Amino acid sequence: MDTHKPQPTSGPAAPGSQPGGPTGPTVLADSTAMVVAVCVAFAALGAGVGWLVRLLAKWLVTLEHAPWQGPARLLTSIPEPWLTIGVLALGAVLGLAVALFGQHDELAVRVADDEVVLTRRAKPRAFPRAAVRLAFRDGKELVLLGQDTAELAREGCTLSVQRLAGAFREHGYDWADGDPYEDEFRRWVPDTPGLPIGANALFTARERALGKSGAAEDARELRGELARLGVVVRDRDKRQFWRLVP
Structure with a gap:
């Protein structure tokens, strides 16, 4: 018999029990400003790596014996300023691609009165309200427990605990400060x-x-x-x- 009782943090009453009826869904994801900042930072980092590759190639061709001299000679055979423009542009594009892939892999959480939807890599997973017994953060993971205490979902999540807790409480779900x-x-x-x-x-x-x-x-x-x-x-x-x- 289950003798362990979760200790959820108290929240608002169930949706529909307050004047005004159900509230609209709450969507939690990285802000547009955050996404843009990350993309710019990775593009700049990629361009920096491209610049270092250019310097390394020019240094390697001056050595009598060194590895990768073939690719280095091929790279430095490109006339300036096209060599510099090319390595900076390619590095920036690769850095941007890494940033976009990372953002694509981030978890988005949609909390509504009737369901919770977790989306990663454009693949949504919906959990009806009646199936969700409890939600909490376990380290860097968001966990949803079912009525039988089994885990419905355990997903890596970088969203703040405060935002998550506020969204779940607002829609009447039980939220705990840790795994009961x-x-x-x-x-x-x-x-x-x-x-x-x-x-x-x-x-x-x-x-x-x-x-x-x-x-x-x-x-x-x-x-x-x-x-x-x-x-x-x-x-x-x-x-x-x-x-x-x-």
Whole structure:
């Protein structure tokens, strides 16, 4: 039996219970000014890297023996000012591309009276109000818990705690200052007893995914497989911790 009760921070009454009826949805995402600032900064950084590449190429061709002299000679064969213009422009474009990709990967949160929508990489995931028991920030992740205490979502999130808490409270959702099931998590080690059949194999595969660069999607999918077995997973410094859904 579930003896652990979440301790949500008190918020406003449920939507529709106050005069004026339901309120409009609240959308939380990086501001336009922030996006522009990041893009400008990365473009400038990319241009700076391009300038350094130009200087490095010109230095390499002066050496008698040095690596990358072939590409350096090819680069410096471009006449000025086109060489300088080209490396600065290319560096700026690459820096801008990195910034735009990073912004595309940021989480946007839409909180409405009837649902919560989390959008990352232009892929929205909607959670009906009745399914959401509690919301909170766990480190740098936004977590939504379902009525059975299972995690509906755990997403990396750079939005401020204050903005998130205010949005959820405004629309009548329970918001907690931390994970109410914190004490139930245990560190996973190979062949951990008490886990559902097949969970240890999934944890082993997920541990390998966490150790590889670019395997974040694999780790996410394996988290989903463990969730279907009733196991809640969270990561700390590439170590896996778990609790069972009551």
